[in-house]
Amino acid sequence: xxxxxxxxxxxxIAMTAGGAFAESIxxxxxxxxxxxxxxxxxxxxxxxxxxxxxxxxxxxxxxxxGNAANCDGDVLLVxxxxxxxxxxxxxxxxxxxxxxxxxxxxxxxTEDPAGVNGTDDVQGAMAKIAETGAPFASRxxxxxxxxxxxxxxxxxxxxxxxxxxxxxxxxxxxxxxTLNTGIGMGAYVLTDRATWISFENKQDxxxxxxxxxxxxxxxxxxxxxxxxxxxxxAEEGQAFIDWLLSDEGQDAIAGYRINDQQLFFPxxxx
Amino acid sequence: xxxxxxxVGAENLSLDIGGVRRLDDVSLRFEGGGVSVVMGxxxxxxxLLLRCLHGLQAPTSGRVTLDGATLTDRDRLRQAMVFxxxxxxxxxxxxxxxxxxxxxxxxDADWRNACLARVGLLERAGDSARRLxxxxxxxxxxxxxxxxxxxxLFLDEPTASLDPASALTIETAITEIAGEGVRVIxxxxxxxxxxxxxxxxxxxxxxxxxxxxxATRFFDAPHSGEAAAYLxxxxxx
Amino acid sequence: xxxxxxxALGLVARGDADLFEIVLLSLRVSLxxxxxxxxxxxxxxxxxxxxxxxxxxxxxxxxxxLMGLPPVVVGLLVYLHLSRSGPLGFLGLxxxxxxxxxxxTVLITPIVAALSRQVIEDLHREYADQxxxxxxxxxxxxxxxxxxxxxxxLTVAMAGFGRAVAEVGAVMIVGGNIDHLTxxxxxxxxxxxxxxxxxxxxALGLVLMVIALGVNAGVQALRLPGERVAHA
Numbered sequence: 001x002x003x004x005x006x007x008x009x010x011x012x013i014a015m016t017a018g019g020a021f022a023e024s025i026x027x028x029x030x031x032x033x034x035x036x037x038x039x040x041x042x043x044x045x046x047x048x049x050x051x052x053x054x055x056x057x058x059x060x061x062x063x064x065x066g067n068a069a070n071c072d073g074d075v076l077l078v079x080x081x082x083x084x085x086x087x088x089x090x091x092x093x094x095x096x097x098x099x100x101x102x103x104x105x106x107x108x109x110t111e112d113p114a115g116v117n118g119t120d121d122v123q124g125a126m127a128k129i130a131e132t133g134a135p136f137a138s139r140x141x142x143x144x145x146x147x148x149x150x151x152x153x154x155x156x157x158x159x160x161x162x163x164x165x166x167x168x169x170x171x172x173x174x175x176x177x178t179l180n181t182g183i184g185m186g187a188y189v190l191t192d193r194a195t196w197i198s199f200e201n202k203q204d205x206x207x208x209x210x211x212x213x214x215x216x217x218x219x220x221x222x223x224x225x226x227x228x229x230x231x232x233x234a235e236e237g238q239a240f241i242d243w244l245l246s247d248e249g250q251d252a253i254a255g256y257r258i259n260d261q262q263l264f265f266p267x268x269x270x
Numbered sequence: 271x272x273x274x275x276x277x278v279g280a281e282n283l284s285l286d287i288g289g290v291r292r293l294d295d296v297s298l299r300f301e302g303g304g305v306s307v308v309m310g311x312x313x314x315x316x317x318l319l320l321r322c323l324h325g326l327q328a329p330t331s332g333r334v335t336l337d338g339a340t341l342t343d344r345d346r347l348r349q350a351m352v353f354x355x356x357x358x359x360x361x362x363x364x365x366x367x368x369x370x371x372x373x374x375x376x377x378d379a380d381w382r383n384a385c386l387a388r389v390g391l392l393e394r395a396g397d398s399a400r401r402l403x404x405x406x407x408x409x410x411x412x413x414x415x416x417x418x419x420x421x422x423l424f425l426d427e428p429t430a431s432l433d434p435a436s437a438l439t440i441e442t443a444i445t446e447i448a449g450e451g452v453r454v455i456x457x458x459x460x461x462x463x464x465x466x467x468x469x470x471x472x473x474x475x476x477x478x479x480x481x482x483x484x485a486t487r488f489f490d491a492p493h494s495g496e497a498a499a500y501l502x503x504x505x506x507x
Numbered sequence: 508x509x510x511x512x513x514x515a516l517g518l519v520a521r522g523d524a525d526l527f528e529i530v531l532l533s534l535r536v537s538l539x540x541x542x543x544x545x546x547x548x549x550x551x552x553x554x555x556x557x558x559x560x561x562x563x564x565x566x567x568x569x570x571x572x573l574m575g576l577p578p579v580v581v582g583l584l585v586y587l588h589l590s591r592s593g594p595l596g597f598l599g600l601x602x603x604x605x606x607x608x609x610x611x612t613v614l615i616t617p618i619v620a621a622l623s624r625q626v627i628e629d630l631h632r633e634y635a636d637q638x639x640x641x642x643x644x645x646x647x648x649x650x651x652x653x654x655x656x657x658x659x660x661l662t663v664a665m666a667g668f669g670r671a672v673a674e675v676g677a678v679m680i681v682g683g684n685i686d687h688l689t690x691x692x693x694x695x696x697x698x699x700x701x702x703x704x705x706x707x708x709x710a711l712g713l714v715l716m717v718i719a720l721g722v723n724a725g726v727q728a729l730r731l732p733g734e735r736v737a738h739a
Contacts, residue, residue: 026602026683035702040686057602057683071591072601176701201703231591231599326636347642357637360655369651373641418641 024053025236028065028073030144031174033219034058036194036263041256046243052236060174062142068092068222071229074237076222079192080144084220093222099244100253100264101218104148106209107179107196108188116188120211123156129188130158133167137182137189140170144217149190152214192217194263219264221245244268275453276348276421277301278323282332285318285477292318294477295332300455304469305448307485308457311500314474316457317354320424323455324351336422347374350420354427356411363402363410364395370414385413390439405436412440422453429463441467461501465489473497511709518710526711530718533691536604537672538722540611544671545664547612548619553649555620556627567624573617578610582680585610589681602683607691610677615667622663627652630659658730665723672719692718 033039034056043054057067061078068076069092076093078084084096106125108116114134116125129136138160139146153160160168169187171178175195182189183203191199196207209215221241226234243249250266257263278300285293293315300306308316321327323334325346334341336348359366367382386392389409394402399410408428415423425444429437444467448454458464464471468485475496481488492498518526555567587593589601589609600606630652631638638648653660675693682689684698692715699708 026685031701035698055602055683055685055688057685059683067590070593071596174701176703179703180700180705199703201705229591231596321636324640326639343642346640349640351640353636353640357634359634359651370641373643373647 023051023236024055025074025233025240026055026057026072027075027077027240028068029056029058029077030061030064030079030219031058031176032079032145032192032195033077033264035174035176036192036198037258038194038253038256038264042244042249042252045252046240046249050239050243052239054240060139060141060143061145061147065092068224071224071231074224074233075240076224077219078144079217079219080147081218081220083144083147084222088222091225091228094225096220096222097241097245098267098269099219099221100250100266100268101216102192102194102264103210104145104190104215104217105193105196105207106188106190107182107205108208109183109186110204110206112208113186114188117208119209122152122209122212122214125209126152126156127158130156130160130163130167133163135167135169135182135185135187136160137178137185137187138168138170139175139178140172141174143174145175145190145192148217152190155214197258197261197263218267275301275303275451277335277337278422278453278455279335279338280319280323280332281335283319283322283329283334284331285315285322285327286330287318292477293322293329296477296479297332298472298479298482300453300470300472302470303448303451305444305454305456305467306470306472307464307468308455308472308474309459309461309464309500310474310480313476315477316474317426319474320351320426320455320457324349324424326351347418348420349422349424350415350418351424352408352411352415352426352428354430356407358399358402358407358410360400361398362395363391363397363399366399366410367414367417370417374418382417385417386410388416388443389413403433403436405432408432409436409439412443416443416447420452422455423447425454425456427457427459430459437463473500475500508709510706511713514706515710515713519714526714528687529690529692529695530714532604532689533672533693533715534718534722536607536678536691537611537668540608540615540671541664541668543608543612544616544619544667548616548667549623549653549660550649551616551620552623553627553653555624556631556652557645557648567621570617570621570624574621576614576617578614578674578676579680581614582610582677585613585677585681601681602685602689604682604689606681607678607689610681611671611674614674614677615671618670619663619667622666623656623660626656626659626663630656661726661730665726668722669719672715672722 039056047053057073059067061080061083064076064078065083065087067073069087087093088096114129114132116128119125138149164170169185171181175191176199179189179191179199180201183201183205188208221244223234223237223241224232226232245268250268253264253266254262280296280298283293283296284291296319308319310316318327322329325334325341325343336345359369363386364382367385371378371382383392386395389412391406391409391413394406399407402410412428429440441463444454444456456467471483471485471488472479473481473488480494481492481497483493488497489501492501555563585606586601588595589598589606590596634652643651673693675697678691679694679697682694684690684694692711696708696711699711
């Protein structure tokens with residue numbers, strides 16, 4: 001019995017030690033921003049200035065919005081404008097503000113089975129992929145990237161769902177996992193540029209399609225509504241948002257580079 | 271010898287297992303002094319009788335009594351049993367005896383040591399019980415049974431396949447215990463052992479009580495043909 | 508593979524602070540979950556081994572089936588309870604190590620209970636008559652069986668620990684894989700895999716296996732001398 005008592009005490013200690021820090025906020029974010037390493041660069045600057053610790057939960061945009069709707073987070077930082085506006089309209093968030101953008105690209109194998117390399121017409125390229133039946137790996141997870149991809153198929157006049165399991169392959173996982181899977185099966189993949197630049201398992205893949213204005217990828221930031229969710233640390237959360245939107249924060253975003261390439265382009269309203 | 275020991279009885283005791291009658295309308299009483307021996311060929315129901323008398327097996331009909339009243343769970347605390355294959359805990363020799371005492375809320379190291387000494391195991395007190403030889407294990411099982419100061423002690427072929435020294439230690443202890451007024455009921459196949467120890471005999475065959483009498487009469491002039499054949503080593507099932 | 512081994516050795520050799528933080532959290536979470544699961548699971552297992560009641564058969568089938576609970580499902584269930592909008596949201600435990608301990612405890616308690624039930628029931632079959640003869644109560648029997656089965660039960664605990672330390676689905680959902688707060692070995696491996704850094708992911712996997720090996724070896728070292736005395 002003595003042993004059991006010890007175990008009980010040990011587990012109690014472990015549990016209390018797990019309590020949250022006094023000044024810390026939770027940001028529900030997308031995998032693309034987290035995987036690109038942006039937070040590793042930004043957060044130490046912000047934390048150094050304010051002492052507020054920022055904890056990032058990186059999930060797909062759909063799940064991030066769902067978690068924020070359950071009040072599990074203080075700030076939402078995602079990239080699916082219409083879903084974000086819906087979230088705010090339903091009272092989940094206080095206000096949505098444009099923060100920054102990057103762009104999507106379609107990456108593909110060097111042999112280029114659909115013959116789309118070097119084009120800047122995304123709809124044309126996607127129509128060609130569908131026509132030739134070249135494999136295409138989709139996130140299929142209701143993320144911001146997935147939503148953007150579906151909108152592009154729509155405007156290209158292709159219904160990829162009818163080819164699901166054939167040349168259209170939905171991985172149902174995050175950006176990195178989908179890239180790993182897609183590269184493994186020689187499929188084209190729509191990805192945000194930031195993830196692609198920092199991705200380390202490129203093998204013989206390269207960017208096939210880029211530069212179309214329709215590939216523009218806008219990120220927004222939202223404070224979770226403290227009136228709906230009393231647990232929200234409104235003051236600290238707003239401080240983080242204000243900093244991101246300030247000249248200093250915007251400069252910091254612009255200053256994040258990998259391999260001498262800028263990954264995100266700040267565009268907060270003046 | 272005393273005549274004041276607990277009286278163990280069975281009244282019209284029958285036991286069916288899997289539709290087969292294993293004990294058939296057994297009525298008998300163990301009273302008086304000395305060691306009572308239960309004998310009979312394989313399948314006679316000797317072990318099952320002991321299990322019923324100790325309350326480990328509920329009879330199909332009839333009843334088991336202790337001092338005339340129907341046996342209850344609490345009564346079992348006045349009894350102890352040594353099984354044919356000793357069941358020892360995975361602990362030291364001393365801890366096995368302590369365990370039986372602790373179950374009754376007793377902690378008494380001196381008494382435990384006395385019990386171990388009685389079966390010649392005191393110097394092995396700290397050893398692992400499971401590493402003892404077969405004879406030592408059975409002696410420990412007997413010491414554990416004695417530690418609970420039972421008024422009734424059941425022994426189910428305790429010396430079967432034991433070394434002679436262990437068998438002798440156990441026989442000596444059995445005689446002493448009976449002399450101290452404990453009701454001892456011993457199942458054995460060993461006719462020579464029965465002759466040495468028994469004061470009275472209950473002889474079973476095929477689940478029925480065939481013969482019940484003093485030891486002297488049983489061994490000199492068995493009443494039934496079955497008992498005579500068994501003693502002569504000619505019993506055929 | 509060679510690259511991963513070199514990377515793993517490099518991480519360990521230079522005492523990478525992030526790695527040690529993650530390893531320590533993995534151990535803290537999974538060992539605590541194992542301890543709590545043992546208190547709950549061994550009690551339940553011992554009870555089911557010695558008790559006879561109507562519906563026991565169904566309970567055993569259900570318990571055995573629960574051993575196959577997918578970690579993601581456990582994670583979701585715990586998330587729904589600990590979420591701010593869930594019944595236990597007021598505790599503020601989501602995205603803390605405590606939430607991860609809870610999820611892993613839920614995951615492995617059925618494993619500990621089901622396996623220990625089997626171990627104890629086998630032992631009880633051997634001891635039952637002797638225990639009844641000695642007039643033991645059910646609680647006394649359970650205690651004695653747990654103690655006498657301690658070496659087999661240690662293996663049961665290790666099976667639970669192995670499952671806990673290796674799972675990623677539950678801790679990912681309730682912990683959130685937050686750097687320096689709830690990132691453990693398996694979520695770090697998943698993260699590096701999703702970043703496409705497969706050698707680093709594999710290196711972390713190697714470190715995890717070495718840790719599991721170390722814990723098991725430690726338990727074995729404790730066990731051998733004791734086993735010699737008990738001769739189980």
